[in-house]
Amino acid sequence: MVSRASAVRVGLVFPELLGTYGDRGNAVVLVERCRRRGIDAELVEVAAGAPIPDSLDVYLLGGGEDDSQVMAAAGMRESSAAIERAQHSGAVILAVCAGFQLLGHRYEARGGEQLDGLGLVDMTTAAGPSRLIGEVVVEPDPSLRIPTLSGFENHGGRTRLGPDEHPLGRVLAGGGNGVGGVDGVLRERIIGTYLHGPVLPRNPALADLLLTWVLGRDLEPVDDRLPDELRSLRVAAATATGWRARVRDFKLNRG
Amino acid sequence: MTTARARIALAAGRAAGWASRATGRGAGTQVSGRVMLGIDPQLLSEVVGTRRVALVSATNGKTTTTRLLAEAVRAGGASVATNHTGANMPAGIAAALAREPGAEIAIVEVDERWLAKVIDPLGAELLVLGNLTRDQLDRMGEVSAIAEQWREVCSTHPDVRVVANASDPHVVWAAEPANPTWIALGAPWRGDAATCPRCAALLTWSADRFDCPRCGFAQPDTPHRLDPDALVLGGERIPLHLSLPGSWNRMNAALALATAVLHFKVPIGRAVAGISGVDVISGRFSTRRLPDGREARVLLAKNPAGWTEVLRWLAGRDAGVVLAVNAHLADGRDPSWLWDVPYELLRGVPVAASGERALDVAVRLDYAGVECFVEPDPLVAAARLPGAVDIIASYTQFTHLTKRSW
Numbered sequence: 001m002v003s004r005a006s007a008v009r010v011g012l013v014f015p016e017l018l019g020t021y022g023d024r025g026n027a028v029v030l031v032e033r034c035r036r037r038g039i040d041a042e043l044v045e046v047a048a049g050a051p052i053p054d055s056l057d058v059y060l061l062g063g064g065e066d067d068s069q070v071m072a073a074a075g076m077r078e079s080s081a082a083i084e085r086a087q088h089s090g091a092v093i094l095a096v097c098a099g100f101q102l103l104g105h106r107y108e109a110r111g112g113e114q115l116d117g118l119g120l121v122d123m124t125t126a127a128g129p130s131r132l133i134g135e136v137v138v139e140p141d142p143s144l145r146i147p148t149l150s151g152f153e154n155h156g157g158r159t160r161l162g163p164d165e166h167p168l169g170r171v172l173a174g175g176g177n178g179v180g181g182v183d184g185v186l187r188e189r190i191i192g193t194y195l196h197g198p199v200l201p202r203n204p205a206l207a208d209l210l211l212t213w214v215l216g217r218d219l220e221p222v223d224d225r226l227p228d229e230l231r232s233l234r235v236a237a238a239t240a241t242g243w244r245a246r247v248r249d250f251k252l253n254r255g
Numbered sequence: 256m257t258t259a260r261a262r263i264a265l266a267a268g269r270a271a272g273w274a275s276r277a278t279g280r281g282a283g284t285q286v287s288g289r290v291m292l293g294i295d296p297q298l299l300s301e302v303v304g305t306r307r308v309a310l311v312s313a314t315n316g317k318t319t320t321t322r323l324l325a326e327a328v329r330a331g332g333a334s335v336a337t338n339h340t341g342a343n344m345p346a347g348i349a350a351a352l353a354r355e356p357g358a359e360i361a362i363v364e365v366d367e368r369w370l371a372k373v374i375d376p377l378g379a380e381l382l383v384l385g386n387l388t389r390d391q392l393d394r395m396g397e398v399s400a401i402a403e404q405w406r407e408v409c410s411t412h413p414d415v416r417v418v419a420n421a422s423d424p425h426v427v428w429a430a431e432p433a434n435p436t437w438i439a440l441g442a443p444w445r446g447d448a449a450t451c452p453r454c455a456a457l458l459t460w461s462a463d464r465f466d467c468p469r470c471g472f473a474q475p476d477t478p479h480r481l482d483p484d485a486l487v488l489g490g491e492r493i494p495l496h497l498s499l500p501g502s503w504n505r506m507n508a509a510l511a512l513a514t515a516v517l518h519f520k521v522p523i524g525r526a527v528a529g530i531s532g533v534d535v536i537s538g539r540f541s542t543r544r545l546p547d548g549r550e551a552r553v554l555l556a557k558n559p560a561g562w563t564e565v566l567r568w569l570a571g572r573d574a575g576v577v578l579a580v581n582a583h584l585a586d587g588r589d590p591s592w593l594w595d596v597p598y599e600l601l602r603g604v605p606v607a608a609s610g611e612r613a614l615d616v617a618v619r620l621d622y623a624g625v626e627c628f629v630e631p632d633p634l635v636a637a638a639r640l641p642g643a644v645d646i647i648a649s650y651t652q653f654t655h656l657t658k659r660s661w
Contacts, residue, residue, distance in 0.1 A: 016449035016457075020389060020397070025594030025619070032622050048449060049457050065397040067455040134588070152589045196591045201618050226621055226629075230614040 007040035008214055011056035013099075014048040014064075017072040021154065023062025023096050025198035029207050030058060036222045039215070048072070052079035054086045057214045061099025063155070063196060066110045069098040073115055076102060080118050087120070092213045093190045096199060097155050100184065100192035101125040107157065121185050121192065122162030128178055131156045135238035136174030136195055138183045141166065146205035148172070150234040151195025159194075161185060168193050173238040189213055202231055261302060264295035265353055268346050288345035299345060299376035302352040306336070308361045308377045309514070312370050312405075313385025314398075315561045316507040317343065318537055319499070320385055321364035323511035323530045330529025331521030334358040341537050344369055348377075360519075367401050371408045374415070382409070382417045382433075383514050385440075385507070387425035388447045390558040391587030398425055398447050405429035418514045420506075421475045424465055428452035428472070437477035438513045439463070440506045444560035446595060479517070481509040488516055493523055498534035503564040538657035545661060551577075551637050551644040555653040557586070559595040565647055570600045575640030578620075579610040579633040579652040586649040590615045598623040607636035610652045634661060 012019075012027040027043050034041030046052050048071065052059075064072060076083070087093065093103070101107040104123035109115050112127070131154065138149040149169065158178040161167060167177065168184030168191055176183030176194055184193035191210070193199060200207040204224045212219060240247075272287030291298050311321040318341040325337040336358035338351035343364040352361055365373055367387070374382075384405065387398050402425040409417060410432040417435035420426045422442040441463070442448070448465070451458050456469035464474040478489050485492045486509045497508055508530055515521040521529075535541045542552050552574075556562040569576060578598075582590045590612050598620055606627040608616035613629045620627045630636035633656060637644045648656055 016446075019446070019595065021589070022591030022594035025591070025622075028594065028622050065399055067399060067450050067452075071450055071455055071457065152591060154589060196589065198591055198594055201594070201622065226614065227618050230618050233614060 007042050008034050008058070008211070009042055009044050009056045010058045010060065011044045011046055011053075012060050012062075013046045013052060014072045014075060015045055015062070016048045017068035017075075018062040018064040018099050020065055020068070021063040021097065021196040022198050023060070023099075023196060026060050026062070026094060026096070026200040026207075029198075029200040029204075030060075030211065033204070033207055033211065033222060037220055048075060052076065052082050054082040054089075056086060057091055058210060059083065059086065059091060059093045059095075061093070061095040061102060063097030063099065069102070069107075070109060070115060072098070073102050073107075073117060076118055077116065083118065083120070087189065090189070090214075092210050093120075093192075094200075094210060095190070095192045096196060097153070097157075097194050100194060101157055101159065103185070103190070103192050104159070120190065121187060122165050123159055123185060125157040125159045128156050128158040132175030132178055132194075134174055135234060136176060136183065137172040137235050137238045138169040138174075138176065138193075138195065139172055140169035140206075141186050144186070144209060146203070146209055147231075148235055149193075149195060149199070149206060150202045150231045150238065151193070151197040151199050153194045153196065155194055157194075197234075201227060202234065204228070204231075258295075258301055260295045261298050261353070264291045264298050265350060267291065267294055269350070272346060288349075291346055291349055297376070298349050299352075299373060300378065302349050302356075303361060303377050304356070306359060306361045308363060308379040309381040309383060309518070310363050310365045310370065310374065310377065310379045311383040311385070312365045312367050314367060314388045314390045314558065316385050316503060316510075317364050319504060319507040319539065320383065320511050321362055322536050323508055323533060324383065324514055325362040326529045326533055327511055327515035327521055327526040328360055328362060328519050328529075330525045331515065331519060333360050333519070335360050335362055337362045338364055339537060345373060348373065368404070371404050374408055374412065379415060381514070381518055382415055382419075382430075383510060384417065384419040384426050384430050384435075385510055386420055386423045386560070387429070388444055388558060388560040389592070391585075399452060402426075402429045402452055406432060409433040409435075416518060418510070418518060420510065421477050421480075422464075424448040424452055424458060424472075424474075427475060431475075436513070436517055437475045437479065438510060439474070439477055439480035440509055441481055443502065444563055446559060479513055481506060486512055488513060488523065491523070493527060495527075496531055498532055499536070499540060501564060501568040503561070538653070541657070543661050545634070545637055545644070547638060549642070549644065551646055553646045553648060553653065553656055555650065556647050557650055559592045562592075562596040562647070566597060566600045569604070569645060569647070572643075572645065574643040574645050575605040575607070575637075576601060577607045577609050577633045577636045577640065577644060577646040578616050578627075579636075579646060579648040579656070580612045580616050581610050581649050581651045582612050582615075583651045586651050593619040598625055601625045605640050605642075607633075607640060609633040609636045610649065634659075 107125035167182035268287040268291030271290040336355035419430035421437035451467035
């Protein structure tokens with residue numbers, strides 16, 4: 001996109017349904033990082049049950065419980081034409097966990113029921129034998145030129161990407177998609193991931209990557225000392241081995 | 256009467272819990288419960304004997320509600336055994352009941368996930384169900400799964416009476432099969448109740464009730480409710496004057512009083528007198544003195560619903576605030592809930608980000624437009640803040656603060 005007259009519209013899709021794991025934080029971070037650079041931005045909440053508009057610049061889909069995911073899937077399928085229109089005119093999608101699963105053709109709900117997703121990405125999600133819960137570290141695709149990603153996952157899905165799809169990155173610690181040692185999906189202007197934390201507060205470079213896609217230009221740096229320190233700490237904790245890992249587990253499991 | 260086997264089981268369980276903590280394998284409560292019940296599977300039913308038993312459970316407020324209910328029932332003249340320290344799994348319950356073998360009535364706080372497992376051994380006659388919201392998703396699982404467990408308990412125990420919060424959709428779904436005594440406590444936190452527990456459609460909320468437009472699931476009508484200025488039981492309005500702070504404690508008190516009056520038949524005047532002087536609950540809300548002589552109040556907040564209530568209360572006070580957050584097993588290992596709490600309410604207040612996850616807190620506050628400094632030790636942080644100080648702590652920070660010397 002070229003220079004823009006209007007504010008960056010950051011859409012938080014169905015926060016009542018897809019907001020179980022703090023993913024609202026992704027919207028707060030995108031808006032605030034625009035404002036700190038003098039770029040006008042607004043947070044647009046798309047209430048569950050309302051049609052999703054085609055006029056947003058960023059569509060944020062978060063994680064949710066099973067019943068909520070079913071409701072969210074129904075609402076998104078009703079608005080799938082609007083989402084596709086927005087995507088064709090340059091909008092960006094960040095989809096996390098349940099929201100990520102909804103990007104694919106199908107996902108398996110509790111009880112084994114197969115439900116349709118949006119079909120934006122060639123992928124399907126099956127219910128795994130166990131929940132993947134814990135810190136995750138992902139080495140992102142080198143083309144993105146952003147540092148190692150940190151997050152927290154909590155899901156039972158096993159997501160299989162189609163042969164032409166690319167993952168967001170390689171899993172260094174944790175489960176991610178649970179298939180093939182990778183996490184998420186990377187498409188032009190679409191990122192899917194299992195990383196909560198939420199993912200953008202922990203990984204400011206990923207937040208800025210989405211904003212450069214929206215704005216079509218590089219962004220001046222902002223003071224990221226706090227989030228950088230947090231990210232390094234979480235990555236170090238998650239990838240610790242030997243006695244460091246034992247100390248970490250001792251502390252985590254203490255009552 | 257406690258048998259020799261039961262005494263051995265209690266001692267062995269405590270030893271196993273200690274060993275578990277000392278070797279860093281776990282929090283100790285689960286393993287000690289398993290050891291106790293492994294040695295003596297009838298332990299709970301033996302220590303409870305023939306006493307009348309009421310079980311209290313909820314995501315938030317169960318320790319406070321249990322304590323207030325115990326005080327109200329005591330005020331009615333009965334002797335009461337209770338696990339007042341918040342040890343709410345089988346080990347803690349068994350130990351608490353064994354300590355007070357003579358008491359006629361047992362008022363027992365139970366962890367949400369343990370309700371189904373302890374109801375039969377304890378032979379409970381009453382369940383008191385407060386609220387179900389998101390809490391420690393990595394450990395507890397999702398809210399609806401706990402509601403389903405409770406519903407199964409209520410469906411399979413037709414003889415057990417239930418007092419339940421009519422304003423919480425998950426609790427209504429869980430308690431409905433038992434035809435409970437409902438009390439409408441209000442729903443300040445609706446973040447975890449967007450969809451109908453019966454049919455998954457979106458619920459509609461008005462000022463004081465919820466309805467499902469698709470299947471008709473709705474807030475039950477009841478003559479018992481909590482108004483802003485009074486508790487209403489049947490036709491009677493009872494003004495509530497509590498020593499405990501915050502609107503959330505009014506909800507806990509209303510549930511405890513309704514249970515004491517409607518189930519245990521305690522005269523309302525006595526019940527109110529019994530609870531109105533309670534000001535510290537297992538260290539919660541206690542005021543401690545910092546080394547420099549200033550006072551600091553310690554509050555526990557465990558999840559988005561609890562934090563939001565505490566912040567609303569803090570916003571009206573003129574005090575510095577320490578936010579002390581850990582992410583151990585007992586806190587929930589995922590602190591992403593920080594992003595669901597409206598910390599924006601603290602703008603302009605002197606704030607310290609503290610605890611082992613001080614940086615997670617600091618990043619959250621930075622994006623909320625709240626200035627803070629980072630100091631992992633909450634007491635050092637409190638000393639650096641001016642004036643009166645409130646320390647809001649997650650579970651393991653809180654238990655550490657109530658045990659360490661200041």
